[in-house]
Amino acid sequence: xLLPHAHTLAQARSYLAALADRASTIDASSAYEHVLIExxxxxxxxxxxxxxxxxxxxxxxxxxxxxxxxxxxxxxxVDPLTVELVIAMLDDAYAVDGT
Amino acid sequence: xxxxxxxxxxxxxxxxxxxxxxxxRLVGATPKEREELGGLIRTYRQSVIVWLGQAMxxxxxxxxxxxxxxxxxxxxxxxxxxxxLTAASELARAIDIxxxxxSARPASTHALATPSANPMVDRWRLAALAAALAEHDTNEQxxxxxxxxxxxxxxxxxAALTQALVVLDQRYKNTPGWEPLxxxxxxGWASLAAALDVNLGQPDYAVDHLGWRPKTKVITGPxxxxxxxxxxxxxxxxxxxxxxxNATNLRLxxxxxxLVSAHLAPYAARIDExxxxxxxxxxxxxxxxxxxxxEIGGLLGKGGxxxxxxxxxxxxxxxxxxxxxxxxxxxxxxxxxxxxxxDRIADAIEDGVEHGAFFKRVTLPRLVDGGxxxxxxxxxxxxxxTSATDLAVVKTxxxxxxxxxxxxxxxxxxxxxxxxxxxxxxPTRGGTVDVPNI
Numbered sequence: 178x179l180l181p182h183a184h185t186l187a188q189a190r191s192y193l194a195a196l197a198d199r200a201s202t203i204d205a206s207s208a209y210e211h212v213l214i215e216x217x218x219x220x221x222x223x224x225x226x227x228x229x230x231x232x233x234x235x236x237x238x239x240x241x242x243x244x245x246x247x248x249x250x251x252x253x254x255v256d257p258l259t260v261e262l263v264i265a266m267l268d269d270a271y272a273v274d275g276t
Numbered sequence: 277x278x279x280x281x282x283x284x285x286x287x288x289x290x291x292x293x294x295x296x297x298x299x300x301r302l303v304g305a306t307p308k309e310r311e312e313l314g315g316l317i318r319t320y321r322q323s324v325i326v327w328l329g330q331a332m333x334x335x336x337x338x339x340x341x342x343x344x345x346x347x348x349x350x351x352x353x354x355x356x357x358x359x360x361l362t363a364a365s366e367l368a369r370a371i372d373i374x375x376x377x378x379s380a381r382p383a384s385t386h387a388l389a390t391p392s393a394n395p396m397v398d399r400w401r402l403a404a405l406a407a408a409l410a411e412h413d414t415n416e417q418x419x420x421x422x423x424x425x426x427x428x429x430x431x432x433x434x435a436a437l438t439q440a441l442v443v444l445d446q447r448y449k450n451t452p453g454w455e456p457l458x459x460x461x462x463x464g465w466a467s468l469a470a471a472l473d474v475n476l477g478q479p480d481y482a483v484d485h486l487g488w489r490p491k492t493k494v495i496t497g498p499x500x501x502x503x504x505x506x507x508x509x510x511x512x513x514x515x516x517x518x519x520x521x522n523a524t525n526l527r528l529x530x531x532x533x534x535l536v537s538a539h540l541a542p543y544a545a546r547i548d549e550x551x552x553x554x555x556x557x558x559x560x561x562x563x564x565x566x567x568x569x570x571e572i573g574g575l576l577g578k579g580g581x582x583x584x585x586x587x588x589x590x591x592x593x594x595x596x597x598x599x600x601x602x603x604x605x606x607x608x609x610x611x612x613x614x615x616x617x618x619d620r621i622a623d624a625i626e627d628g629v630e631h632g633a634f635f636k637r638v639t640l641p642r643l644v645d646g647g648x649x650x651x652x653x654x655x656x657x658x659x660x661x662t663s664a665t666d667l668a669v670v671k672t673x674x675x676x677x678x679x680x681x682x683x684x685x686x687x688x689x690x691x692x693x694x695x696x697x698x699x700x701x702x703p704t705r706g707g708t709v710d711v712p713n714i
Binding site: 190204217221223 | 527538
């Protein structure tokens with residue numbers, strides 16, 4: 178894994194972790210956590226650490242930046258369909274969080 | 277488990293002690309037939325005596341006397357030759373003599389497994405069967421885990437059973453071809469002294485929990501309806517966790533436990549407020565644990581089946597109607613499974629970190645910009661290898677997840693009381709019931 182890929186992955190993980198921490202219910206938190214675990218599984222658990230400090234509290238903003246960093250992963254050789262599926266999972270989790 | 281086999285033996289002997297007029301009960305037309313039945317009973321008795329001797333051997337290294345010795349010499353082991361004589365060692369010796377001097381052989385497997393038509397002989401058979409099974413529960417491996425108060429409880433049980441044997445020996449003496457116990461008077465007094473010595477201290481009846489138990493198995497078959505389905509999945513999860521999960525699967529299991537506890541707590545709150553509080557605390561612990569496990573990676577291990585059972589538990593629990601009432605028995609079942617699982621997860625994390633199956637993720641190195649050079653090197657920081665205890669997740673596991681040790685509640689149980697009352701009971705004449713008149 179090259180450094181830019183790792184950097185993007187670290188960002189995506191950080192945003193997902195922040196979403197899981199700030200979720201309104203325990204079910205939503207679990208759903209975000211599943212997205213994060215799925216992302217780790219795709220990379221065969223070879224991922225850098227997440228850092229949620231200093232990130233915004235606004236979940237809508239976090240969702241937008243998380244989606245954009247996930248989309249960015251396509252540039253580093255991650256299968257586009259897999260990335261789409263992860264983004265779909267993230268949207269579902271956000272729907273659970275919103276209700 | 278010794279609790280089961282010991283209780284079976286005591287129950288049979290209590291029933292035998294309540295039977296009088298033995299010769300009438302040994303139904304047989306000729307003295308020859310009665311002699312045969314008597315011989316069978318003696319083989320069963322020999323099986324019981326063999327176990328009594330074995331139990332005393334297991335307990336005697338720990339069966340310290342509660343009476344102060346006249347000349348305390350700590351360099352002499354308990355029960356060894358020349359040391360201060362204890363009641364337990366004397367009982368062990370008397371039992372050994374009774375075993376050696378009896379001409380009967382211990383009952384064969386065939387004799388133990390074949391039910392007898394005579395109900396009294398059959399009780400002897402069941403007692404011998406329980407004694408044969410109890411050899412599992414008082415072997416050397418079990419004796420290694422025994423504490424001194426538990427050994428005293430075992431000596432107390434052996435003493436009560438020996439007294440029962442002595443009383444029955446007197447009662448059966450008219451049976452044709454009967455062979456009385458060797459030195460039965462000595463045996464009776466030794467058992468009385470041992471029982472007295474035990475009761476000067478505080479025997480720990482947790483000895484009942486020691487011994488062999490059947491292997492727990494996965495509950496297969498159709499899904500049980502309602503809350504029982506959740507219990508089934510949770511039970512299977514505990515068993516499936518025997519294989520070490522990898523980091524990803526461990527995170528999924530931890531997540532499932534967080535959800536199970538969170539969704540079960542409202543049901544528990546209607547029945548038992550304290551249990552609901554404990555489970556709310558468990559949710560907190562698992563949330564912290566999950567947050568910290570994000571920074572742990574590792575590919576070794578499996579755990580796919582455990583994840584599936586965890587997901588089953590969550591899905592079945594979510595499908596449960598909100599007004600369902602959960603029995604206290606089921607709730608305590610959940611608490612038991614939660615304790616076991618917490619212990620197992622704590623073990624998996626600690627061992628994984630210790631032996632290198634789990635790794636800590638590193639934060640990315642920063643790019644140094646404007647170093648004045650054409651090539652910008654990655655600035656790296658090396659972190660010295662520290663011990664596993666410095667990891668936050670290990671700390672959480674040790675301080676919060678590990679279930680607090682609760683001493684198992686140990687009571688003497690009804691069978692010990694029953695055997696004692698059977699030992700001292702007197703037969704009522706003509707069926708008169710012995711009740712106080714007001």
